[in-house]
Amino acid sequence: MPNSAPLHRRHSDPFHRRWPRRILVAVNVFVAVVLVATGLVYGYARSTFGSIHTAVAHDLSKAPVNSPQAYDGLPPENILLIGNQTRSELTNPKQIAEFGNPQLLSGSLSDVAMVLHLNPRKRTAALLSIPRDLFAPMPAGSLVGPWGKIDAALNDGKQGPDNLIKAIHQDLGIPINHYVELNFDGFMQTVNALGGIRMDFPERIYDPYSLLGIYHTGCQLIHGFQALALVRARHLRYDPPGVSPTDPAAWPQDPESDLSRIVRDHEFLKALLTTAEHKGLSNPFTAVHFVHALINQIVMDPGLKSQLFQLAQRFGHLASGSIPTLTIPVDAGGALNGYTYAGGSYGDVDFPTQPRDWKAIEAWDPGVLATARPHRVVVVDGTGAGTQPAAVVTAALQHDGLPVGTPGVATVEASTSETYVQYHPGQEPMGLAVLKELTGATMLQPVASVPAGEVVVDLGTAVSAVGQLASSSSSSTAPSTTPGSGGAAATTTPTTAPTPSGVAGNTSHDQLAPYDPRPCAP
Template identity: 30%
Template structure:
């Protein structure tokens, strides 16, 4: 009798395991589905695109315009003090990048905010002023006409968002070049070497430019460095698996994020995976080739693109072929 009961228990064991696994799969599916719809309900959108005569045709692959707004309206007085910023409520873009992916890539291309380009209906000026004049719609049109690329998606992170997203991740690891970075105006005070930074420290690091011999061009490199560090940690197992880590990170990201009306959670997820690929060594990052950095009366110091090299870069992105500056940082 005992031997028969033992055999019966052994026969039931695989069934119990199968049922347990099935229950786990159902729970995970429900958890994932719930997160998907929860995130979708939290997405903030804006009308980032408008039809206009002469808009570039769609190229191959997918192109995102990634923008970091330097609006300080949501910063507390204490945060302004920590970040060494004033009470300016103006709307400019501190970060402008194009992310491309398709059969080639991914490629992340920084557009210096002082790039001197034609702003539709407003003559020539610094590209970041397009946002201040006409918001996301004018900025996307300005970028499209300057690059010849048709932008598929738009994503904007506000100034405070950089701080909250990094803090929700528990900070990120940033490797500061030899010689360090010390900038009184941004509050950056870092020795060379890899180090852990919280949100305020990371933002100080990427905002510095006055003590950087490369000026704005050096800053865009640090911006890409931070974006890659955030993407790498965001898809790590310690963040993705525990709900008490994932949900606060998603909440902070969604609070900081604004996307175009046609962008949903699925597109954002695909974009995030491409960004993680960049941090893992896939594709390349670069800056629009620069010819000169003159001072123009009434405008100030500007960045003038090398039209020949920039043209080759944008042509490669349109055709979804390897960019000529692959491997540049």
């Protein structure tokens, strides 16, 4: 830990010379980013920020300094926010009894994964949530194997953050420039340092897995333990109006699991940010405790740590209500429960839903999915239906102007399968150029054996149309939209893209259920 820097004094009153009161602390609090106003003098903030723990991530992408979003040397950046559900940091016997023994549950999974996009020119920010159960190829050499839910990428020892960074970039095409990670204990300490968070509960709710139990309705104060239980709740049960069974285990269960949890987490984030802004600015004692609780429990890459004050100067005006929250749409239908692939069992998984995923990502960060024309495209059929499906998709891709060769046949890994757009490692833009033309359960995958400049489409069962056909089929329906950074809109119109469950899946914007908690009214 570096020595504290001396307090810099100017003029007769040192407290009149302050750095911007709203200091950006880009961190994950198990739910999302905390953009808080601390009101601290420069010397204190500098010495405190100096104690932030760092860890190098070798697979971070270089931020585009020449981007139209850049301003005064500060490039646009995507910051991965990891809520790590590892128990390894737990030492309190009560917490170990409640959350699990760190000796028995020593692995790491990203209970929450969000990406914060910062646009310096427009001084805007937007948050994109990635469903933890999204089934995806794992980076080469992953300890969990070649496939898994995307949250499993973190379970790679000390290389976990790097592995998750690679999975998001390689599979979704989203470059990650920085990351921040926080665990169970850090989240609870952060909430408690603020004196708790006030949330409004329209109905009683209960989750036996996360240990959530809210048995009174209305606006109420929740502290670290219940706050953690709320943001982790994926098996939530609720007490509907007119029905009041005495046994919470008999209450109906929220059918959307992690997807509903993400929406609730966004609502909790709003309440957390509002509380941090108000208490952090008006009560220096609370601000000091909050910053200490936060900083002592987070890990970030050294590059982000070196930028904190520069980010503070540019984004210090941001308030909780000005940050759009989006979620990548997925198919989480019953056909994907107890999923098996290539001989492995993966439990209940989500599939991607193109082109809705593409539209959500572009609404979050316009232009982030950069494409480059491949030299050659080959479609191979992995459905077990022979060459006919591959021939149909080959003809459609040729119609859209791509250089497509003779179709072939691939190994059938599952009766229900995603389509993988395979590209030579490091050539994501070529893969994206082909992915953009496909609809259905489609995802990128780097494969070392694919020649440079070539893209292979390993056709799965849940894809049936390509770009121009999909555009014309959905053009007659007016989309509903949600604002994104830079004024873009997130399209939520269902498309004709096939899904194993036969339904369109979740939308990219939040839709609260009647029983979901929300911030208390001012």
